[in-house]
Structure formats: C-alpha cells, structure tokens
Amino acid sequence: MGLLVCHLARLKFGFQSKLIQTPFFLLHVHTFLFPNYPIPTQLQLQIKACHSVVDPVSQSATQHDPLEESALQVQNILKVHRDSPMRRIELALDYCSVTITEDLVLNVLKRHSSDWKPAFIFFSWVSKGTRVSLGSSVYNKVLDILGRMKRFQELNQVLDEMSNREGLVDGETYRVLLHRYAAAHKVDEAIGVFNMMRHLGLEPDLDAFQKLLMYLCRYKQVEVAETLLHSKGAEFGVDIKTMNIVLNGWCVLGNVQEAKRFWRDIIASKCKPDFFTYGTFINALTKKGKIGTAMKLYRAMWKNHVKMDVVVCNCVIDALCFKKRVPEALETFQEMKERGSFPNSATYNTLIKHLCKIRRMEKVYELLGEMEVSESCVPNEVTFNYLLKSLKRPEEVGGILERMERNRCKVNGDAFNLILKLYVDWDCEERVRHTWDEMEKHGLGPDSRSYTIIIHWLLDKGRNEDALHYFRDMTSKGMMIEPRTQNWVNQMTVKPKENRS
Numbered sequence: 001m002g003l004l005v006c007h008l009a010r011l012k013f014g015f016q017s018k019l020i021q022t023p024f025f026l027l028h029v030h031t032f033l034f035p036n037y038p039i040p041t042q043l044q045l046q047i048k049a050c051h052s053v054v055d056p057v058s059q060s061a062t063q064h065d066p067l068e069e070s071a072l073q074v075q076n077i078l079k080v081h082r083d084s085p086m087r088r089i090e091l092a093l094d095y096c097s098v099t100i101t102e103d104l105v106l107n108v109l110k111r112h113s114s115d116w117k118p119a120f121i122f123f124s125w126v127s128k129g130t131r132v133s134l135g136s137s138v139y140n141k142v143l144d145i146l147g148r149m150k151r152f153q154e155l156n157q158v159l160d161e162m163s164n165r166e167g168l169v170d171g172e173t174y175r176v177l178l179h180r181y182a183a184a185h186k187v188d189e190a191i192g193v194f195n196m197m198r199h200l201g202l203e204p205d206l207d208a209f210q211k212l213l214m215y216l217c218r219y220k221q222v223e224v225a226e227t228l229l230h231s232k233g234a235e236f237g238v239d240i241k242t243m244n245i246v247l248n249g250w251c252v253l254g255n256v257q258e259a260k261r262f263w264r265d266i267i268a269s270k271c272k273p274d275f276f277t278y279g280t281f282i283n284a285l286t287k288k289g290k291i292g293t294a295m296k297l298y299r300a301m302w303k304n305h306v307k308m309d310v311v312v313c314n315c316v317i318d319a320l321c322f323k324k325r326v327p328e329a330l331e332t333f334q335e336m337k338e339r340g341s342f343p344n345s346a347t348y349n350t351l352i353k354h355l356c357k358i359r360r361m362e363k364v365y366e367l368l369g370e371m372e373v374s375e376s377c378v379p380n381e382v383t384f385n386y387l388l389k390s391l392k393r394p395e396e397v398g399g400i401l402e403r404m405e406r407n408r409c410k411v412n413g414d415a416f417n418l419i420l421k422l423y424v425d426w427d428c429e430e431r432v433r434h435t436w437d438e439m440e441k442h443g444l445g446p447d448s449r450s451y452t453i454i455i456h457w458l459l460d461k462g463r464n465e466d467a468l469h470y471f472r473d474m475t476s477k478g479m480m481i482e483p484r485t486q487n488w489v490n491q492m493t494v495k496p497k498e499n500r501s
Contacts, residue, residue, distance in 0.1 A: 070098040071107035072441065078108075078118040082476075086121065093125050100131040102138060109141045111443030115477045116149040127161075136162075140172045147180025149478045152189075155180070169200045175211060182215035187224055190216065206236040210245060217249025225249055226262070240271040244280060251284035259284045275301075279312035286319030294319060308341045314350060321354035329354070345377040352383060356390040364390075372407060379407050381415060388418050394426050413444040420450060424457040432457070448479040455485055464492060 077096055081089045098104065105126055112119035123142045127134055139162050146155040159177070162168040174193065181190035194212045197204040209232065216225040226246050233242065243266050250259040263281055266273055278301055285294040298316050301308055313336045320329035333351060336343060348371050355364045364387070371379045384404050391397060397419060404411065411419075416439045423431040436454070439445035446454075451474040458467035471489055475481065481489075 067103055067107060070104050071111060071443070073098055074104070074108045074122065075111050075440075075443070078112070078122060082118065089121055090125050093122070100126060102132055102135060105132070105134065105138050106141060107443070109138070109145065113145055113148070113443075114445065114447040114479060116145050116151050116154075117477065119145050120151070120154055123158075136168050136170045136172065139168055140170075140176050143173065144176045144180065147176065147184070150184055151478070152184075152186075163200065166201075169202065171202065174200070174202055174208065178211055178215045182219045182221065185219060185221075187216065187221050191224075191228070206239070206242070209233075209236050210242055213242065213245045213249075217245060217252070220253060222246065222249035222253055222255075222258075238271070240266075240274050240277065243269065243271050244274075244276050247277065248280045251280050251287070254287065256284055256288050256290075275307050275309035275312055278306065279309060279315055282312060283315040283319075286315055286322075289323075291319050291323055291325075302339070308336075308339070310336070310341055310344050310347060313341055313343070314347050317347060318350045321350060324358075326354060326358065326360075343377060345371070345380050345383065348377055349380075349382045349386065353386045356386050359390075361390070380409060381412050384409060385415055385418055388415065388422065391422060394423065394428050394431060397422065411442075411444075413439070413447060416442075416444055417447070417449045417453065421453050424453055427461075448474065448481075451479065452482055452485055455488075459488060468492065 074093070074096065077092050078089070081092050084092075105123070108122055109119050112122075119142065123138070126132065139158060142158050143155055146152070146158065159169075159173075162173065174197065177193045178190050181187075181193060190212065194204065194208065197208060202208070213225045213229060216222070216228075226249075229238065229242065229246055236242075243262075247259060247262050247266065250262055259281065263277075266277060278297065282294045282297055285291075285297070294316065298312065300306075301312070313332065317329045317332050320326070320332065329351065333343065333347065336347075348367050352364050352367055355361075355367070368379060368383070368387075371377055371383065384400055387400050387403075388397070391400065401411065416435060420432065420435045420439075423435060432454070436446060436450070439450065451470055455467045455470050455474070458464070458470065468489075471481075471485065
C-alpha cells in the first residue's frame with residue numbers, strides 16, 4: 001500500500017521522490033486518496049519514529065520527567081501540524097506514542113495558554129474517545145484559555161458539555177466564567193452566570209455574590225457592582241468584606257470622591273470598618289498624592305489601637321517611596337517591626353523596587369539577604385523581576401537566575417518576557433533567540449507581550465519582513481494586537497499600494 005501511495009502521489013502531485021518519502025507527507029496523501037482505508041502498519045511505525053524525535057536540548061532538559069517529555073512531544077506535534085486540517089492533526093495525535101493521562105492533558109493545555117486553537121483541538125481529540133476520563137480541572141483550564149482569547153462560542157460548547165455530565169461544574173468553573181466575561185466587559189453575561197448558578201448545580205451564596213462584585217470591580221464596572229450590592233445584598237447578609245470590595249473598586253478606579261462617599265456609607269451602616277477598610281482608603285489617598293492626610297489616618301490607627309495589618313503599612317511605605325521619601329519609608333519599615341506588625345514579601349519588594357530605581361544596590365542586597373534567611377517572607381518572582389530590571393549588562397542575568405534557583409523560585413512568563421526585553425534592548429540576538437526557545441520549551445509563552453517585544457525590536461532594526469512574519473504568527477493565534485503594532489502594519493500595507501500606483 002505504501003508503494004502505491006508513493007506512485008499515486010507522483011502522478012497526482014509531481015513532487016520529487018525525496019519529499020514523497022517523508023512519512024508525514026505519505027500520511028497526508030493517504031488520507032486524501034484513501035479516506036476510508038486504514039493506515040498501513042509500516043507507515044504507522046514511521047510516524048511513531050518521527051514523533052519520538054525531539055530537540056536534543058529539550059530532551060536533556062526533560063529526560064528525568066516522563067510527564068514533561070510526553071507533553072513536549074505533543075506540543076511538537078501540534079506545532080508541526082498547526083496549519084493542517086483537523087483530520088490530519090487528529091491522525092498525527094492518534095499515532096503519537098504517549099500515554100494520555102489527565103496530568104498530561106493539563107500540562108499540554110498550560111503550554112498553550114495563549115494559543116487557543118491547538119489547545120482546543122487537543123482537548124477535543126482527547127475528549128472524543130475513551131482515552132481518559134477528564135475531570136473538572138481540565139475543563140476549567142479549557143474554559144479559561146478560550147475565555148482569555150475571547151472565543152466565547154467555543155467556550156459555550158465546552159460549558160454545555162460540562163453541564164450534561166454530572167459533577168463537572170464546580171466553584172472554579174463559576175470563578176473562571178465570571179473572570180473571563182468581566183475581563184471582556186461582557187457585564188450582562190457575567191451577571192447571567194451568577195443568576196444561573198442553580199441551573200449549573202451550584203448554590204448562590206454570599207461568597208459567590210462577593211466574587212461577582214470583585215470581578216466586576218476589577219474590570220472597572222464599579223457602578224454596576226454597587227447597584228447590585230444595593231439591589232441584591234440584602235438576600236445574602238452583606239458584611240464589611242462585601243462593602244470593602246466596592247470601596248476598593250472605587251479606589252482602584254482612582255475616583256477618590258466616590259470612595260469618600262462610599263466610606264461615609266460604610267460608617268453610617270451597621271458594618272464596622274476593619275483594617276482592610278482603613279488600608280484601602282489610605283491607599284486611595286496616597287495614590288492621589290494626599291500623603292499628609294493618609295499619614296494622619298495611619299498615625300491615628302496606631303494611637304487608637306486599631307489592629308494594624310501589614311497591608312496598611314505596605315501602602316504607606318509604597319506611598320512614601322513614590323514621593324521619593326525613602327528615608328521615611330525605611331523608618332516606617334523599622335517602626336512596624338518594632339510594633340509587632342511584621343513585614344511580608346510585599347513590604348520588602350516595595351522597598352527593593354524603589355531602592356533599585358535610585359541605585360542603592362548595597363541596601364537592596366542587604367534586604368534580599370534578610371528575605372533569604374526568613375521563613376515568612378522569602379524572595380519571590382516579583383523580587384527577582386525588580387532585580388532583573390535593575391541590570392545593566394547581559395552577563396549579569398545569569399547571576400540573578402542562579403539566585404532564583406537557589407531560592408526555589410521558578411522563572412515564570414513575566415520573567416521570561418522581562419529577560420527577552422533586556423536582551424532586545426542590549427541587541428543580543430543569539431540570547432533573544434535562546435530565550436524565545438526556552439519560553440516555548442517550558443510552556444510559558446510566547447504570549448502577546450513576547451510577540452510585541454520581538455516585532456518592535458525587528459522594526460527598529462529595519463527588518464520589516466521578519467517583523468511581519470511574527471505579526472502573522474501572532475494574529476494566527478488570535479492574540480490581541482496593540483494599537484501601535486496595528487498602526488505599523490497598516491502603514492506597511494499602504495506603502496506597496498502607493499508604490500504600484
């Protein structure tokens with residue numbers, strides 16, 4: 001059968017024999033010419049052999065972790081067949097030699113968090129057959145990927161499938177739906193998810209109501225959230241936590257006048273303000289530059305023995321640093337430790353961020369040393385991102401990465417993008433390429449930010465065709481395009497037309 005396929009391929013396509021002998025091409029021709037015939041055994045073996053070949057660097061990085069190795073193998077298949085018809089991708093997956101487990105499916109999906117199409121194809125292929133029984137965590141991850149990329153038609157398909165199976169829809173499903181609808185500014189849909197909780201087999205309670213308000217406020221729908229609080233709050237017994245969510249919404253929005261009004265509403269209500277209420281309002285004041293008023297309220301809290309939370313102290317320290325009053329911030333930092341309000345990682349990170357900006361690196365590494373010997377406020381991704389931003393030379397990156405490893409702090413997507421931006425700014429092309437490959441290998445990108453960094457770097461170098469290649473790759477994955485990037489593309493498409501005319 002294999003020889004017959006080769007012969008017919010030459011007659012049909014006229015390709016050179018060397019190309020025709022590749023197993024993937026033979027697979028495509030076989031499905032084209034003989035859609036109802038089984039794949040020949042010899043061809044199956046060839047395809048499996050091809051799928052088992054991975055990049056040597058990637059193989060050495062994953063050889064001690066079978067799950068990572070299998071996930072990378074599936075990722076490579078999806079990448080190679082990205083532009084192939086669905087049937088061909090499914091056939092390639094059918095003859096992949098990995099064992100499908102729920103952990104593997106989750107791993108593959110996480111590697112495609114910013115690329116919905118291969119994620120959805122792989123999920124659909126797995127869920128079609130009886131390869132593995134998928135639980136809520138897999139379905140919720142797919143919903144999150146589709147919602148992030150605003151593929152709500154596909155999201156509803158998955159949700160319908162979940163609703164038809166008992167026990168799949170859970171509290172995380174509800175949270176993901178709220179998050180993604182609110183992020184897309186689909187306010188009615190987000191509220192609709194809350195209203196249909198019983199239909200989904202969930203109980204609407206105060207916690208669920210608070211989540212709805214939180215996501216509406218997070219995405220600037222504070223007025224809608226406050227209206228819901230007044231219209232539905234009585235059903236669930238509103239507490240100070242619920243009030244704090246709306247207060248925080250107005251504060252984050254930067255509307256101090258509305259925040260003051262709502263603060264007065266809290267004082268007039270039966271809810272007693274807690275440290276978070278004070279902290280939220282102090283933070284709003286500091287963000288608007290009213291540091292004097294904020295410090296008076298902060299001192300009054302100490303004087304009146306109001307329980308002081310580290311979050312409140314952090315707001316004050318951050319505000320003082322922002323106003324370039326770093327010595328006062330360090331005094332407040334020392335004072336909070338003496339009064340028993342112990343700092344956390346965010347406290348240290350705030351100081352490190354601002355000390356890096358003014359290049360007081362000796363103090364920065366003194367604070368980092370304190371964190372490394374502490375049990376309660378160890379350095380995290382945010383800490384090391386500030387340190388990365390402070391670097392001046394490419395050879396310094398390795399030292400920070402080694403220190404991250406010593407502190408068991410993994411490089412995340414934000415850190416990869418930061419390192420990518422550093423190498424771009426330093427014009428280290430080889431390291432740019434290596435960082436891009438590492439992001440792919442670890443399933444942490446590239447995302448829309450990564451593509452934007454690369455595209456504008458290439459534009460600055462005058463490599464417009466290369467930049468256009470990355471732009472097309474970016475749009476094929478359904479990623480959001482920044483206006484400045486879209487403007488460049490519009491200019492590029494106009495120029496050839498002007499030249500022809």
